[in-house]
Amino acid sequence: MEFLSRLLTFLSDALVNIGAWFHGLLVGWGLGEPWLTLITGGIGALILAFFPLTVVVFMIWAYRKIAARMQGRLGPNSSGTWAGPYGILQTFADAIKMLVKEDVRPRGVDLVPYNLAPILVVFASMVLWAVVPFGPAVIGTDLSIGIFYVLAFSSAALIVFLMAGWSSNNKYAAVGAFRAVAQLIGYEIPQLLAVLAVVMVAGSLRMQDIVAQQDVAFLFQLPMTALIFFLASMAEINARPFELLEAESELVCGYFIEYGGMKFGMFYLAEFMNSTAVAAIFATLFLGGWRGPWVDQAPILGTVWFLLKMGLMIFLWMLIQITLPRLRIDQMLAFNWKFLVPLALANLCLVGLVNKGITEAFPGGVSAWTRAGLLLVANIVLFLATWAVVAAHERKAQQRRLAWEQAQVEGAEVSA
Amino acid sequence: MVPLTWYLILAAALFCVGLYAVLARRNAIAILMGIELMLNAVNINLLAFWRYTDPMVPTGQAFAAFVYAVAAAEVAVGLALIVSIYRNRETVDVDEINLLKW
Amino acid sequence: MTLQHVLFLVFGAVALGAAIGMVTARRVFHAALWMLLSFFGVAGLYVLLEAPFFAAAQLFVYMGAIGILIIFAIMLTRGMMRQRLPRVNDQWWFAGLLAAVLLGVLAWLIWQGPWPVSAAAVPEGSLHRLGTVLVDPEGYALPFEVASVLLVMSLIGAVTIVRER
DSSP states (O other), rough: OOHHHHHHHHTTTTHHHEEEEEEEEHHTOOOOOHHHHHHHHHHHHHHHHHHHHHHHHHHHHHHHHHHHTTTOOOOOOSSSSSOGGGGGHHHHHHHHHTTTTTOOOTTTTHHHHHHHHHHHHHHHHHHHGOOOOOEEEESSSOOTHHHHHHHHHHHTHHHHHHHHHHEEEOHHHHHHHHHHHHHHHHHHHHHHHHHHHHHHHTTTTHHHHHHHOSSSOOOOOOOHHHHHHHHHHHHHTTTTTTTGGGTTTTTTTGGTTTOOOOHHHHHHHHHHHHHHHHHHHHHHHHHHOOTTTTTTOTHHHHHHHHHHHHHHHHHHHHHHHHHOOOOHHHHHHHOOOOOHHHHHHHHHHHHHHHHHHHHOOOOOHHHEEEEEEEHHHHHHHHHHHHHHHHHHHHHHHHHHHHHHHHHHHHHHHOOO | OOHHHHHHHHHHHHHHHHOOOOOOOOHHHHHHHHHHHHHHHHHHHHHHHHHHHTTTTHHHHHHHHHHHHHHHHHHHHHHHHHHHHHHHOOBBBTTTTOSSSO | OOHHHHHHHHHHHHHHHHHHHHOOOOOOHHHHHHHHHHHHHHHHHHHTTTOOHHHHHIIIIIIIIIIHHHHHHHTTSSSSTTTOOBBBOHHHHHHHHHHHHHHHHHHHHHHHSOOOOOOOOOOHHHHHHHHHHHTTTTTTTTHHHHHHHHHHHHHHHHHHHHOOO
């Protein structure tokens, strides 16, 4: 009974306690200061690097299964060669297949960027996990610039697409790379502006501070901001309807056309890792991260809530990805520059004004619920205003179309 | 703590490498890259002085932020000019772009 | 030789070595990649200087924006199958001499003068302080606005210059 209660206490904050036990073990072995930090930091980094890999292996299977069932097919299964119950080992089989493929080197490629690009793209997706808060005290490193670090590395990762596209010595790859960079750079701006609105309300760039400020989840305080970030992130992770970068039927897979075998596998892996990382960031910024009921008593529940929220976001993205067709490049860019960027700017101005107004009007501080309510009202006003503007625009476009058709009919009658 | 002189000498070395790139290379874009390297060296200097002289006052950091903005603006206009010259002259070799008319 | 010294040497070697690789690269695309590696080394140096905001800004602005601009310009001004131009012009030896002399003079000057170094630690809210001073009317709000006007000017100017007629 005593053992059971001690076990439960240990498990209620499992990750932190395991870390502390390991730390005590190393100190007991007599390790000095720089080695201690290096070894614990190194093992922490390894665990943090392997976590997305394992999640992605499961996620690829889940994506294919869910997509199949939604489209009326079966998906990976064991009716042919055995691949585990429900085909769960399919991803391993795919990985082994990619590993044993021949490493083709097309003629005329620039070797160093060509080989470096797959590695760097996985690297860029992996470093995002260093600042994701898994629990109240479980985070890779609580940088003072937390969310800005994430944005900086997503932005710096664009170089890799240019490297891959240009060094492949193939015009489809180059065109794919240009389109990829145009899309990704364009959609970084509303993503950045939405994050800026959240940072203004939270008052800090640190991830743990942003989570701590979410007594009411930011999804309910700032729904328009969440929507803008959601759409912009969908473009950043190349999910349909923004999936132009690897449009199999249009650009023959875009910028990684010349990559085969495991190099292609690494691009594929990096894309899924990126979408998982962005789901984690969305869960942290807007859904409250590790917050949830009973986290004070058992901090390990924080990690559970966080993983559930992350899984919810991934499922939502899969849902949209499976059911929508893809946009053309001009439709996508027009959507970004003509709609999303002005909306994000208006959202930022409005949220900033309301936030500052609250600080000025209630100098003695205000309860979280009041602030949440006021921000929610501001966001709803913005939503209604946007709806009105878009409806007016659509009405005018409809009238123009009708007038044009009328002119066509009259012209045909005159000439007939 | 690393002595301040190390940072300053490193920044001076980066500056001189950038200067060599500006003076010696023929491709106009490579010259712009040398200018970016020089601006980076200046930024290192600013931040090193901010850190080692008086970290309480954010003047050095503000100045470095403005250098970022100016560098971005300058590279945008510079590259626009180079692309426009390429469309007219079919070359970006600065030794061949030495006549105003032909 | 504490860890800080080792890290400084590593990042400094990356920054300087990549810069030298940039000026001696045969193809200008490789020179751009070397330049990006140099920027990465400089970002590491900023982390050592306890200015993490500028390390992230370096990645964001230089690698994510300026680097991509430069690579786009390289792609737009160079056919894929073109023969390569000679790398340096005729006065490269003089340029090298000038750079070396300048480096010597600067290094000697830096080694000489006693610098007013203070061992103060970076305050906790330095990021907040930077943000506040950038929008403070008695701080640097005016240069901030002028910088934003400059960026808009350069944006309009670049688009106008490159516009197809």
